Amino acid sequence: MASPPPSKPVAALYIGLMSGTSLDGVDAVLFDGQAVQGHVHAPFPAALRDELLALNTPGADELHRAALAANGVARSYADVTAQLLEASGTRRDQIAALGAHGQTVRHRPGGFDGYTTQLLNGALLAEQTGIDVVCDFRSRDVAAGGQGAPLVPAFHRAVFGVAGRDVAVLNLGGIANLSLLFADGRTGGFDTGPANCLLDGWIARHQGHAFDADGAWAASGQVLSPLLAALLAAPFFALAPPKSTGRDLFHLDWLDAQLTPGLVPADVQATLLELTARSVADALQAQMPGATTLIACGGGARNGRLMQRLAELLPRVALQSSVAHGLPVDQVEAAAFAWLAQCFQEKRPGNLPAVTGASGLRVLGALHPA
Known part of the structure; x- marks a missing residue:
């Protein structure tokens, strides 16, 4: 047979x-x-x-x-x-x-x-x-x-979780989202607000570039405190998780409604970068105050000025690229x-x-x- x-x-x-x-x-x-x-x-x-x-x-x-x-x-x-x-x-x-x-x-x-x-x-x-x-x-x-959304926290737990430590993973795409990998095994996650969608849209409108390379244009401007306060007053930022968002809320028409005549475009870009950094830092401190490490990925992790501001706003948190953990930021x-x-x-x-x-x-x- x-x-x-x-x-x-x-x-x-x-x-x-x-x-x-x-x-x-x-x-x-x-x-x-x-x-x-x-x-x-x-x-x-x-x-x-x-x-x-x-x-x-x-x-x-x-x-x-x-x-x-x-x-x-x-x-x-x-x-x-x-x-x-x-x-x-x-x-x-x-x-x-x-x-x-x-x-x-x-x-x-x-x-x-x-x-x-x-x-x-x-x-x-x-x-x-x-x-x-x-x-x-x-x-x-x-x-x-x-x-x-977000759906990535379970995967982040599998590849980035560290037993006995509070670790957060930050994805900076068009929208920013956090995965919270708690030391006790719990996993959390939510969208924090805009990241590249507003930064890319604003520089495309004013300079014709697809993105602000290394955050250089934002770094050349000054943060406009009244505008930043107006943007941070959006109800989404005060919501407790679970929450998610997208271009349905954060788009250039939404931004335009907050602007006053005569603003310098580079200053608006600086303020948008600060909006991303502040909303991420505030959310991490509120939801995982014991975070020891923040692992950044997504295209925004290549924005040197944004990484600098996050490090300044989170001085007790080690800010690392996902590259250091075996995965390039765009993968x-x-x-x-x-x-x-x-x-x-x-x-x-x-x-x-x-x-x-x-x-x-x-x-x-x-x-x-x-």
């Missing part, structure tokens, strides 16, 4: 795809369940980026435009996936699944009937890559009464969504009710088989 054919080995590799609120493009990582084995970044095509930004606010023919943008995101994700596979010498049949975040254009978990929208045609992505796609991670948590969130895809495949919950406010643990994501 012939021996049965050997069983196909179970793929142990995952790909994480992340495009955040800053709209700087797509980060793709190859993740083996423990560590990142490869990384590729690709910017969005300019027309797609502009359309995604426009879809953050109400406009004409939104259903049609959103459907086309979701296709565009899928094609961008497929392109960067192909680049990652080629660069790492990996075959697509070695990948168990893609964890794909999609592009957030609305986030209203506490308003209306509660919803969050990430544009991505997961079926098209599965067609173009030939790999199982897990996406739409946030909706199940919102359906269970949660904020749907952490993509790795988190690869990890969430692994959780989905293994039917493990990916949310933390103490963080999001959901009524219980839930397996997150929806599957589009290859």
Whole structure:
């Protein structure tokens, strides 16, 4: 009797795809369940980026435009996936699944009937890559009464937690969020407010740059105390966790409503940087006063002036880059969504009710088989 054919080995590799609120493009990582084995970044095509930004606010023919943008995101994700596979010498049949975040254009978990929208045609992505796609991670948590964000604290606990120490992780994307990894094993997390979304928007308007490199333009200005006070008076900052936010609240029209005539643009940029630093520092001191270490990641971790202000505002906290812990700053969130895809495949919950406010643990994501 012939021996049965050997069983196909179970793929142990995952790909994480992340495009955040800053709209700087797509980060793709190859993740083996423990560590990142490869990384590729690709910017969005300019027309797609502009359309995604426009879809953050109400406009004409939104259903049609959103459907086309979701296709565009899928094609961008497929392109960067192909680049990652080629660069790492990996075959697509070695990948168990893609964890794909999609592009957030609305986030209203506490308003209306509660919803969050990430544009991505997961079926098209599965067609173009030939790999199982897990996406739409946030909706199940919102359906269970949660904020749907942040979802990274469970991953941060797995990779950055230190027994017996209060450690915080700060992601500085378009929005800033904190993960609180308490010494006793508890995990917390919430959005603290704007990070790059306002800083990038303001410098794009006045200088035509995509971002303020190293915070140099902000460093050339002076903080406007009355403006800072007006911005910090936004009700979001006084809310207790769980809480999350996005461009629905923090956008240039919101900023414009607080401005008075004659302000120097560089001074406004300095004030926006101070807004981010102050809101993060105030939140950390309020929610984890015993923090010994703050690990920074995301694009804003490369802003030297912002890092300097955080260090000055938190003199008793060791401020470190995620690089020192084995993950470059632009790979952490993509790795988190690869990890969430692994959780989905293994039917493990990916949310933390103490963080999001959901009524219980839930397996997150929806599957589009290859």
